[in-house]
Amino acid sequence: xxxxxxxxxxxxxxxxxxxxxxxxxxxxxxxxxxxxxxxxxxxxxxxxxxxxxxxxxxxxxxxxxxxxxxxxxxxxxxxxxxxxxxxxxxxxxxxxxxxxxxxxxxxxxxxxxxxxxxxxxxxxxxxxxxxxxxxxxxxxxxxxxxxxxxxxxxxxxxxxxxxxxxxxxxxxxxxxxxxxxxxxxxxxxxxxxxxxxxxxxxxxxxxxxxxxxxxxxxxxxxxxxxxxxxxxxxxxxxxxxxxxxxxxxxxxxxxxxxxxxxxxxxxxxxxxxxxxxxxxxxxxxxxxxxxxxxxxxxxxxxxxxxxxxxxxxxxxxxxxxxxxxxxxxxxx
Ligand code: GDP
Numbered sequence: 001x002x003x004x005x006x007x008x009x010x011x012x013x014x015x016x017x018x019x020x021x022x023x024x025x026x027x028x029x030x031x032x033x034x035x036x037x038x039x040x041x042x043x044x045x046x047x048x049x050x051x052x053x054x055x056x057x058x059x060x061x062x063x064x065x066x067x068x069x070x071x072x073x074x075x076x077x078x079x080x081x082x083x084x085x086x087x088x089x090x091x092x093x094x095x096x097x098x099x100x101x102x103x104x105x106x107x108x109x110x111x112x113x114x115x116x117x118x119x120x121x122x123x124x125x126x127x128x129x130x131x132x133x134x135x136x137x138x139x140x141x142x143x144x145x146x147x148x149x150x151x152x153x154x155x156x157x158x159x160x161x162x163x164x165x166x167x168x169x170x171x172x173x174x175x176x177x178x179x180x181x182x183x184x185x186x187x188x189x190x191x192x193x194x195x196x197x198x199x200x201x202x203x204x205x206x207x208x209x210x211x212x213x214x215x216x217x218x219x220x221x222x223x224x225x226x227x228x229x230x231x232x233x234x235x236x237x238x239x240x241x242x243x244x245x246x247x248x249x250x251x252x253x254x255x256x257x258x259x260x261x262x263x264x265x266x267x268x269x270x271x272x273x274x275x276x277x278x279x280x281x282x283x284x285x286x287x288x289x290x291x292x293x294x295x296x297x298x299x300x301x302x303x304x305x306x307x308x309x310x311x312x313x314x315x316x317x318x319x320x321x322x323x324x325x326x327x328x329x330x331x332x
Contacts, residue, residue, distance in 0.1 A: 001026070002024075002027070003027045003028075003070055003072045004021050004028050004072055004073065004076060005031065005067065005070040005076070005116075006018055006021075006028065006029070006075075006078060007031040007055075007057065007075075007078055007079035009031065009043065010030070010032060010038075010039060012183070012220050013177070013220055013223070013224055013227075014030070014042070014043075014079075015043045016221050017078070017224040017227060019045070020224050020225060020228065021228070022049055027051065029050070029070035030051070031054075031055045031063075031066055032052055033054075033056055053066045053070065057079050057096075057097060058096055058097070058100075060104045063104050063107075064107075067108045067109055071113060074117045074118075074228075074231050075105070075116050075118045076121075077101075077102060077105045077121060079101065081094045081098050084125060084145050084276070085274075085276060086185075087146035091146035094150050095146065095150050095153075099150035099151075099154055100153075102120060102157050102158060103157050105118075106118065110161065114167055115168075116168075117168040117231040118161075118167060119172060119227050119231055120155065120169065120170065120171045121154075121172060121227075122154060122171040122172060122238075123147075124173060124176065124216070124283045124285060125283075126141040126148055126152045127141060127280075128141070128142045129142045129144050129280070129281075130142065130280075130282060130283070134244065135283065135285055135286065136286040137173065137239065137289060154171075155173070155238075158170070158171045159238070170236045171238040171239075172238070173239065173240045173241065173285075174241045174242075175285040177218045177223040177241075178218070179219060179220040180308065180313070181220070187249055187252065190208075191252055191253055191256045192256050192306065192309035196313035196314045196317045197313075197317055198257075199260040199261075199262060199314065200314070200317050200321065204267070205268070206264075207270075208274055209272075209273075209274030209275040210275055211249045211268075212249070213248065213281055213282070214246040214247065214283065214284070216242045216245060216283050217247065217252070218241075218243045218305070219299070219300035221299075221300070222298055223241050225296065226290060229290075229295070239289055240285045240287045240289065241285070242285020243285070244285060245284075247302055252306065255302070255306045256309070256310050259307055260310060
């Protein structure tokens, strides 16, 4: 039985990847950071099937111990401070959690299990102020946020460990990928949640930033399969994973709100608080290499993704309303 070690397993991608690997018969070890109130929401269906290890990305000794305990065949390094907007007010924490932590993880693997295959979660944010369109593996990076700059470091240190120590280290340059498990501060989930709450009468307006930016949005459940495929190849390499289609934030609003028979223009208010100090205007990925070499393919398209997210938020918000009503009745 193969063993996988996943950092960031309680996040969106980690939870989908853990489900995927468990289905394939892997023994899955999940790194969790000690917090006073742990959040297992994304992993609730598989919580008892994951072997949990307490470790911290900023603490090399704890990562060495995690690799020793799990003795992994494959390591997926997904943990990070992953929200771009938060990287300006917290640039140093972002550098520690998104950049330097990659070296910590690579060192832990190099010291304890150098034969393990290593996946680094790189990001299309590295392309930032894009120098060519569409972006592919050879496109130069031009990050536009402390987060993007930190991911560039994570990418190159992964490449460097591959070249310096002959480690099987891959960098997956994933374009935006979303799902009902996306954090509420990301634009897709903020919009799907608002469409549901406004439809059900719990919210009156939606405060947004730049509606003109263009993103290449795919489904996270499809993207974790690409991570695994990268580690099944004969040679380690770097791959862009994307849909090859882009949409504006405005189109995202239109798609989500019209799905529940609302006009987003009646509710959206532009708020400078959500406009970023430097914007990534456009991201569009060319994933020809992944399609040809990995045989990876996309299953969920943009509209289907947005509808799936709105459906799930409608379900969740309705359940919240019902819970509050029964609580009010019980309290009377
Ligand atoms: P990112 O591509 O990793 O930064 O993912 P996000 O989902 O956070 O943002 C995607 C795009 O939506 C960016 O260009 C944001 O500037 C834009 N955007 C516009 N309004 C908002 C908002 O209210 N929240 C967020 N998160 N993004 C917004």
